Amino acid sequence: MSTNLEGQLREQLTTAMKAKDMKTANLVRMINTKIMERRTAKGFSGTVDDALILDVIGTYKKSMEKARQDFIAAGDRGKEQAEELGFEIDWCAKWLPQQLSESELREAVAKAVAELPSKDPKMAGKVIGAVKKQFGDRVDAQLAKKLADELLAAG
Numbered sequence: 721m722s723t724n725l726e727g728q729l730r731e732q733l734t735t736a737m738k739a740k741d742m743k744t745a746n747l748v749r750m751i752n753t754k755i756m757e758r759r760t761a762k763g764f765s766g767t768v769d770d771a772l773i774l775d776v777i778g779t780y781k782k783s784m785e786k787a788r789q790d791f792i793a794a795g796d797r798g799k800e801q802a803e804e805l806g807f808e809i810d811w812c813a814k815w816l817p818q819q820l821s822e823s824e825l826r827e828a829v830a831k832a833v834a835e836l837p838s839k840d841p842k843m844a845g846k847v848i849g850a851v852k853k854q855f856g857d858r859v860d861a862q863l864a865k866k867l868a869d870e871l872l873a874a875g
Contacts, residue, residue, distance in 0.1 A: 725773040725815070726755075747808055754780055759772060778857065781812035820858050828854065829867040844868040 729748055736744035754776045766772070770788050788805040791798030813819075820828065832850040834846040836843050852859050 725770045726768065733821075735850055743807060744811065747811055751777060751780060774857075777812050777815045781809055781816065784808050784812070802838070817856070817858050819860055820855055822863065825851070825859065825863055826867050828859075829864055830871060833868065833871045841869065841872045843873055847872070 724863045729752060733745055733748040734746060735753070736742075755768060755773060758764060759778060760773060784805045788802050788809065791802035791805065828851045829847055832847045833839065833843075835850070836846065844865055848859075848861060851864050852861065
């Protein structure tokens with residue numbers, strides 16, 4: 721059964737191939753491979769729906785962000801690879817729900833901190849959980865943790 725996003729990925733692959741845009745074509749192929757790995761994983765009995773596809777794209781984006789940081793840290797030697805990964809990260813971001821801006825996230829974290837019974841730095845997990853519950857995948861968990869730690873330490 722084809723989902724809406726599966727169809728869009730197929731169209732994007734066809735368009736990229738016709739335009740000889742191998743960068744995009746190879747990236748779409750990689751995403752399709754990751755989806756197939758999920759579909760054929762031992763114990764997988766669900767269906768491939770838009771939520772699964774978005775999860776695959778989100779997971780891939782996170783791994784590319786981590787790899788990109790490593791290449792940036794390598795300086796000039798990693799510059800070209802970091803740029804390539806930047807393209808992949810941007811492509812993935814177009815498919816995912818829009819992330820909260822830092823100011824929106826700061827406001828949500830501050831509200832969650834204000835609702836805590838005490839301002840113990842060990843409560844950061846509860847703050848992040850509350851914000852993720854409210855905004856779901858639109859939350860950058862690393863940034864939320866950093867903001868929570870700042871506010872709780874100041875508290």
